[in-house]
Amino acid sequence: MKFTEDHEWLKAEGDLVIVGITEHASEQLGDVVFVELPDVGDEVSKGDEICVIESVKAASDILAPLDGEIVAINEDLADNPGLVNEDPLGKAWFFKMKLADQSALEGFMDEAAYKDFIG
Amino acid sequence: MSDLKRTPLYDLHVELGAKMVPFAGYDMPVQYPLGVMKEHLHTRARAGLFDVSHMGQVILPGADAARALEALVPVSLLGLKEGRQRYAMFTNDAGGILDDLMVANRGDHLFVVVNAACKEADLAHMRAHIDGVEEITDRALLALQGPAAEGVLEALVPGVGAMRFMDVGVFVWNGAELWISRSGYTGEDGYEISVPEGRAVDFARALLADEAVEPIGLGARDSLRLEAGLCLYGHDIDTATSPVEANLAWAIQKVRRAGGEREGGFPGADRILKELEDGPVRLRMGLRPEGRAPMREGVEIFASAEGGEPIGRVTSGGFGPSIEAPMAMAYLPADTEEGTTVYGELRGKRLPAQVVPMPFRPATYKR
Incomplete structure (x- = not known):
């Protein structure tokens, strides 16, 4: 699993990558009440705001970690946004994307580096 | 951040694991480990304890206090019976709202609670118009809210269960004088309790010792009051909104309206009375x-x-x-x-x- 500075985790699955937010991010957000996901088939560029997470405190964005195409979204989050707090690294994945360049994944932090990053 | 004020319960908040944030010049708990959502739901299901010591507690002494305060608010205070509390708002000459407040008639004086952020301005405003205004700075203010609040507080302070909504009274707990009103800011039954600052931690711990009670932060306080349709000063009401526009006309008794015995006589009366007649x-x-x-x-x-x-x-x-x-x-x-x-x-x-x-x-x- 790899981690971004925007507190997303990225996990390779075949030629796809699964994206979610870290435990640290979910704790900072507080109770999540609404998640807006991109559409399957969307072509996204690194840095695009493609998801919105609303918690009891505030709204925040998830940025596309890399260029690619959205190939699946987690429909469970629409009915049960609380999953983001309960199981951020598992059941609360946000979307799967096909990267324009799968090797780009290697540029992100590993778990140890991410732990250092969040202090 | 060192200039932030602390309430008498600051150390207790930290001990309970609160996340502290600056609010109206105070370092206040926004949430405890339970989190905003569960704190909210717990308050509705059982009872929540809130530290609202940042709010201003003020005594207006003397038999003329009600008449004097009526010159600042569009509310009947001469009609407020002893042992009762009423919602009011300070208005300005343009008919806007300077702050909202609670006023209790405690016999030989009025007890007023104002918002933390407006406290200094409110005190100056009252002092300019009313004699003997006394800010109470040696008492904490707690709120116990929720369906279990009555049972929890009655066990510690016998007699509070007989109070009705907006009743006020003086009680004693282990030698400490408590000023209690049956009111709050959550839409729940419950109490607001003024306690001497030196006894505030003991009293809060006694409430928290009941398994029905959880400490609740500002985050859930906001979602609770919003569900209850209650205004937050500086957001839903301010100097640009009149009490009528704010849908608070219910708080303006007939006696202060056009044709009433004490019609007008408060800042902004022209606009407010007109809006009551013609609609905002x-x-x-x-x-x-x-x-x-x-x-x-x-x-x-x-x-x-x-x-x-x-x-x-x-x-x-x-x-x-x-x-x-x-x-x-x-x-x-x-x-x-x-x-x-x-x-x-x-x-x-x-x-x-x-x-x-x-x-x-x-x-x-x-x-």
Whole structure:
């Protein structure tokens, strides 16, 4: 699993990558009440705001970690946004994307580096 | 951050694991380890303990205090019986709201509670018009709210169970004098309790020792009051909103209205009495956005899904844990009917919301 500075985790699955937010991010957000996901088939560029997470405190964005195409979204989050707090690294994945360049994944932090990053 | 003030319960908040944030010049708990959502739901199911010691506690002494204070608020205070409390608001000459407050008649004086952020201005305002204004700085203020509040407090302070909504009284707990009102800011039954600062921690611990009670932070306090349709000063009401526009006309008794025995005689009376007669141009209303996306403060409201100018703006909005849906307050044209669909612009998209009556969740006061 790899981690971004925007507190997303990225996990390779075949030629796809699964994206979610870290435990640290979910704790900072507080109770999540609404998640807006991109559409399957969307072509996204690194840095695009493609998801919105609303918690009891505030709204925040998830940025596309890399260029690619959205190939699946987690429909469970629409009915049960609380999953983001309960199981951020598992059941609360946000979307799967096909990267324009799968090797780009290697540029992100590993778990140890991410732990250092969040202090 | 070192200039932030602390309430007498600061150390207890830290010990309980609170996340502290600056609020109105104080270092206050925004949430405890339970988290905003569970704190909210716990308050509705059992009882929540809130530290509201940052609010201003003020005594207006003497038999003339009610008459003097009536010159600053559009509310009947001469008509407020001993042992009772009433909601009021300071108005300015333009008919806007300077602050909202609670006023209790305690026999030989009035006891007033004002918002933390407005405390200094309110004191100066009162001192300019009323003799002997005394700020109480040696007492903490706690709120115990929720269906279990009566049982919990009665066990410690016998007699409080007999109080009705908006009753006030003086009680003694282990030698400490408590000033108690049956009121709050959550839509729940409950109490607000002024306690000598030196006894505040002991008293809070005695309440928290009951398994029904959890400490509740400012985060849940906000979602609770919003579900209850209650205004937050500086957001839903301010100097640009009149009490009538704010849908607070219920707080203005007949005796202060046109034709009443003590008609007018408060700042901004011209505008406020006229709005009571003719109706205001805009009115604070409730919104229930469709779906789950909250419409927060600042979201602009439109009459149609495309085009046109905004007809209003959200002043408070968020997700209601008890109603399990987003909710918001907005100022809309006063002739907007309940059930109308309006549109809030969120991230460039206009999303529908229904105009609904408030509160979003019915209050459970013991009247």
